[in-house]
Amino acid sequence: MNSFLSIKDVENLPGLVKDALEIKKNPNMYKELGRNRSMCLIFLNPSLRTRLSSQKAAFNLGLNTAVLDVGSQGWKLEFEDGIVMDGDKAEHIKEAAAVIGSYFDVVAIRAFAKLEDRAEDYSEQVMESFKKYCPAPVINMESSTGHPLQAFTDLITIEEYKTVERPKVVLTWAPHPKALPQAVANSFSRWMLEAEFDLTVTHPEGYELVDEAVGNAKVEYDQQKAFKDADFVYAKNWSSYHEYGKVLSTDPSWMVTSKKMSLTKNGKFMHCLPVRRNVIVEDTVLDSDQSLVIQQAANRVISMQTVLKNILEGLKK
Amino acid sequence: MNSFLSIKDVENLPGLVKDALEIKKNPNMYKELGRNRSMCLIFLNPSLRTRLSSQKAAFNLGLNTAVLDVGSQGWKLEFEDGIVMDGDKAEHIKEAAAVIGSYFDVVAIRAFAKLEDRAEDYSEQVMESFKKYCPAPVINMESSTGHPLQAFTDLITIEEYKTVERPKVVLTWAPHPKALPQAVANSFSRWMLEAEFDLTVTHPEGYELVDEAVGNAKVEYDQQKAFKDADFVYAKNWSSYHEYGKVLSTDPSWMVTSKKMSLTKNGKFMHCLPVRRNVIVEDTVLDSDQSLVIQQAANRVISMQTVLKNILEGLKK
Amino acid sequence: MNSFLSIKDVENLPGLVKDALEIKKNPNMYKELGRNRSMCLIFLNPSLRTRLSSQKAAFNLGLNTAVLDVGSQGWKLEFEDGIVMDGDKAEHIKEAAAVIGSYFDVVAIRAFAKLEDRAEDYSEQVMESFKKYCPAPVINMESSTGHPLQAFTDLITIEEYKTVERPKVVLTWAPHPKALPQAVANSFSRWMLEAEFDLTVTHPEGYELVDEAVGNAKVEYDQQKAFKDADFVYAKNWSSYHEYGKVLSTDPSWMVTSKKMSLTKNGKFMHCLPVRRNVIVEDTVLDSDQSLVIQQAANRVISMQTVLKNILEGLKK
Missing domain, CATH: 3.40.50.1370 (Aspartate/ornithine carbamoyltransferase)
Structure with missing residues (x-):
């Protein structure tokens, strides 16, 4: 290299x-x-x-x-x-x-x-x-x-914890009070696709990522549908690519909750940190065995x- | 540990x-x-x-x-x-x-x-x-x-320079233009007591330290009485614990001077640094052989x- | 040492x-x-x-x-x-x-x-x-x-690139929008003299360096005359020593150009960096083989x- x-x-x-x-x-x-x-x-x-x-x-x-x-x-x-x-x-x-x-x-x-x-x-x-x-x-x-070092980290973590050869991985937008870059989401999507995982990206309308990053991933605007049978749920906020840098929504109904996690196939929760508790994700998810955020960071x-x-x-x- | x-x-x-x-x-x-x-x-x-x-x-x-x-x-x-x-x-x-x-x-x-x-x-x-x-x-x-690392440092220094098994150690408040924490004074007091030295704490009224730190040390409001026969004089400013964080006095008569040091048993002067010269202590003390401040810092x-x-x-x- | x-x-x-x-x-x-x-x-x-x-x-x-x-x-x-x-x-x-x-x-x-x-x-x-x-x-x-570490660096670089035993070295003032110290120029001059090189210092009137630094170097107010047959041209801005710290001139005609460099004996261009392109020196000089600025910095x-x-x-x- x-x-x-x-x-x-x-x-x-x-x-x-x-x-x-x-x-x-x-x-x-x-x-x-x-x-x-x-x-x-x-x-x-x-x-x-x-x-x-x-x-x-x-x-x-x-x-x-x-x-x-x-x-x-x-x-x-x-x-x-x-x-x-x-x-x-x-x-x-x-x-x-x-x-x-x-x-x-x-x-x-x-x-x-x-x-x-x-x-x-x-x-x-x-x-x-x-x-x-x-x-x-x-x-x-x-x-x-x-942020390819983060995406590589995420891939390593999924390889360690996956129970099927080709896991279902969901990248979900989550609300955040400030405008954040698309860097983590872009790289995560690219690396998951390159690893040939079954990737679904879910977010409110207007939060579509750049075409080059989202590639042939599934895009699903209904978050709960997206979570169905997921092996890994990766939460991240990003600002809009199309209305560049704008915060179009802070809708709290997009927060990741235990209830939503129950739709997954006993899925693991991931986030790159720092994470705002009870904004991006509920305490109950982060403090459960489903959360991999510390293992990821390590x-x-x-x-x-x-x-x-x-x-x-x-x-x- | x-x-x-x-x-x-x-x-x-x-x-x-x-x-x-x-x-x-x-x-x-x-x-x-x-x-x-x-x-x-x-x-x-x-x-x-x-x-x-x-x-x-x-x-x-x-x-x-x-x-x-x-x-x-x-x-x-x-x-x-x-x-x-x-x-x-x-x-x-x-x-x-x-x-x-x-x-x-x-x-x-x-x-x-x-x-x-x-x-x-x-x-x-x-x-x-x-x-x-x-x-x-x-x-x-x-x-x-x-500030236990400082107090441990101070104890090491006293062990190096003491000439009697159980030296008389005086912790004296000294004036300072700004409000400072009680951390150094608290820890110094605790470590001296734990080392079973003969500790006297002296300060103006209103500057009493938290009970847990001062323990069974002698408290003497007359600084000159406190200095009598001291082996070590440790100067430090702190803000009030009782009127929390307040500067109750900047009385220059509490500065450590050569004259006051002459009341001690050829006592050594100590301070954790940084020290304000001619506010906390006179130049003549700091620049004399009685001063251990550089040895302490080392x-x-x-x-x-x-x-x-x-x-x-x-x-x- | x-x-x-x-x-x-x-x-x-x-x-x-x-x-x-x-x-x-x-x-x-x-x-x-x-x-x-x-x-x-x-x-x-x-x-x-x-x-x-x-x-x-x-x-x-x-x-x-x-x-x-x-x-x-x-x-x-x-x-x-x-x-x-x-x-x-x-x-x-x-x-x-x-x-x-x-x-x-x-x-x-x-x-x-x-x-x-x-x-x-x-x-x-x-x-x-x-x-x-x-x-x-x-x-x-x-x-x-x-700035003796810089001057030593400059001397090493000249020793590496010189083609005659005692090269002609020109220290030229060059324009800059802000007031800069005399440190680099002072030290460069001293080290070149100590190395017994043939040193000429050139600058607008009012930019004379302190006597102790310029020593017995030639001082030439006509930049083009100074450049004639130079082996090394060292550009640097400094503020006035006599009207201390003042910017007396930002005259762009003092910028080092390819045309001026052609007056030299295929001379090398030097600067301590950071350098403002097209203010201190033209791009064409910096991007040519005559420039030693990266070798100097190394x-x-x-x-x-x-x-x-x-x-x-x-x-x-």
């Missing part, structure tokens, strides 16, 4: 999952792989799980890590070509990416959607520019339109470590 | 002090103890000594460390059960503590008193909730009502390393 | 350059030197290259590093003697430096010029106070009047690592 910006960078998904499950059994088995290597984690937005699980993954690989908190405000990078930089942007991506990539063997970046301009967010300017100008492999720690270490293992092996050649 | 929230978690205080003095002689003697282990330091408030000495202690133990600066503003955690989380708090302590505790072998937290609501501060909600929901041992890096590494050593040994079983 | 505050701390410049070129060939050759040693990086101002290259240098030396971001606002240190500290400054440099220096084997600090009071900036209060009160060696990561690791190597070797005795 060279970079890891989206599922398109994964050549052999079953092989990657196999690696992950092996690493989970013995987290220190690749301790030598990071020797004399180092990584930089760049955060343009806040992070808890991604920051900590990435550092832990690096510890497990013996990989030195520097963390750079730049903030969406603090580091005004210029991305345009040919511009006269006499405004508030003090550095061009060409230099920034080239320099950081000269220091480190791997560069991981978080840069959220701004939810203001759909074309800009979906152009993935930050990720694509880093990939273009950074000589080191780049890892997406959540970009404006995708697997964030495994997904990052697996991606790093594959990238570091690539460097060794 | 499992967690380290207060002196109640210490089973064998003389043994812990013995460990500390041994570690001080040979700081790298437990270098293997941290191998394949990792720690997370979580700061809800600023820190200089605690942050740096904790990292240094971890280096000495070969323990990988991730630092998380969340700020009292930045990380709005919900602590209540059963609440509908549709406000500004995006994550419940149940998930946050469970996840961080799944990544790391030890979790250390700083969460200062807010000095607004005594019952809330003295409930130690942050520490107690982390201990309840975090599967890894938890270390208190100063909570709303206690021992912050030893106290953290000793606590970590005991916790890591507990994990090994 | 003990501390590294300016070129005055370098006893043997050719030897230091030789070390640097050797380390560049084999960055991990001194991996054992950092064992059981640790460093603290203190940033009173933002940093990208210095922060990351310093951490990378430490990784290469097996040196543990703690990073402290204090901000010019967040950490109000008192530097005056004998003052009553009842204002907003909670800690005196005497304690702060003594404590940090007791934890770490090396302390590196960044503290920019405030550009308000020339005498204050040129007194180098922060660096000099740390050196005075900190028991560990101190490294300047850019102070109010100098050498920031080498200069820090070389300084650390010499300091750590000093500790070993």
Whole structure:
């Protein structure tokens, strides 16, 4: 593996999952792989799980890590070509990416959607520019339109808990007071489809995801119908793609409840966290054995470590 | 040792002090103890000594460390059960503590008193909730009502410099322009009593500490009487416990001076730092051989390393 | 080497350059030197290259590093003697430096010029106070009047790319919308003179550097004359030393262009980064083979690592 910006960078998904499950059994088995290597984690937005699980993954690989908190405000990078930089942007991506990539063997970046301009967010300017100008492999720690490390985590978790070869997986929109990006939902859908699971996406009208993400998944506007016989229910809020960045509904009847979970085939509940209790999902679901949210979050270490293992092996050649 | 929230978690205080003095002689003697282990330091408030000495202690133990600066503003955690989380708090302590505790072998937290609501501060909600929901041992890096790592440091320092078995130790309130928590004073008092030293607490009326902390220490409202024949004078400002969080006095006559120190038995001066010169204590005291403040601060590494050593040994079983 | 505050701390410049070129060939050759040693990086101002290259240098030396971001606002240190500290400054440099220096084997600090009071900036209060009160060696990561790690980097780069023994080096002022310190220009000039290169400094009238920095370099107010037959052109903006901290000119005719570079002897272009494209220098220069800015930035690791190597070797005795 060279970079890891989206599922398109994964050549052999079953092989990657196999690696992950092996690493989970013995987290220190690749301790030598990071020797004399180092990584930089760049955060343009806040992070808890991604920051900590990435550092832990690096510890497990013996990989030195520097963390750079730049903030969406603090580091005004210029991305345009040919511009006269006499405004508030003090550095061009060409230099920034080239320099950081000269220091480190791997560069991981978080840069959220701004939810203001759909074309800009979906152009993935930050990720694509880093990939273009950074000589080191780049890892997406959540970009404006995708969060592949989370989706890989989710896939690992489902592989661990599934009881049938091709489980029924439901991605359900759930209400939230603030506008959130589509990144997690987009990546989850893509990875489930790539894993050839039976995916249903359910949400209120107006919350359709971008075509490229939803692909040939079933779309069901009736949440209860969607839940029927599900093996896994994945809840997530996202703002509208079509009326870009808008909150079209906060309808509490879309919250995941124990009653709705009873429609499933003893299905497991999943969420990427942080989760608003009794808004996204009822306490009774989260606090039950059906919930996998803590196991999922724990697997964030495994997904990052697996991606790093594959990238570091690539460097060794 | 499992967690380290207060002196109640210490089973064998003389043994812990013995460990500390041994570690001080040979700081790298437990270098293997941290191998394949990792720690997370979580700061809800600023820190200089605690942050740096904790990292240094971890280096000495070969323990990988991730630092998380969340700020009292930045990380709005919900602590209540059963609440509908549709406000500004995006994550419940149940998930946050469970996840961080799944990544790391030890979790250390700083969460200062807010000095607004005594019952809330003295409930130690942050520490107690982390201990309840975090599967890894938890270390208190100063909570709303206690700072046991500082008190352990102070005890180590007194053990190093005492010339009699049971020294006379004076904890004196000193003036300060801003309201400060009672945490350092509370813990110092408890640890001195547990060590069976001859403790006198002196302060203006209205600055009485919580009963549980002051225990059977002598309370003396006349500072000069208190200083008489003292082996150690420990100065610290705190805001009122009874008129909670209030600054009742900034009386400069309570500053520690060379003249007052001359009442002691060639006593040593101590303070946890940072210290306001010529407000808490005169330059002439701080800059004399009587002052132990730098030696104390240096021992912050030893106290953290000793606590970590005991916790890591507990994990090994 | 003990501390590294300016070129005055370098006893043997050719030897230091030789070390640097050797380390560049084999960055991990001194991996054992950092064992059981640790460093603290203190940033009173933002940093990208210095922060990351310093951490990378430490990784290469097996040196543990703690990073402290204090901000010019967040950490109000008192530097005056004998003052009553009842204002907003909670800690005196005497304690702060003594404590940090007791934890770490090396302390590196960044503290920019405030550009308000020339005498204050040129007194180098922060660096000099740390050196005075900190028991560990101190490294300047850019102070109010100098940036020796950058100048050392620049020297290494010129040594790598020069084609004659004593190259003609031109330091040219270039326009910038905001007032910048003189630190980089001051140090560059000093190091070039110490290396006995043929140095010309060119700038608009009013931008004369402090005498001590410009020494016996040629000063040429006609930029094009200055560029003639240059082997290296180093562009940098600085605010006025004489009308202290003022922006006297933003004249775009001082921008470095391809046309001006054609006056040189196939000269190389250098800048310390971040660089404002088409303000300081034209895209066509930066994107050409004449530009060394990325190679320079990469050498920031080498200069820090070389300084650390010499300091750590000093500790070993």
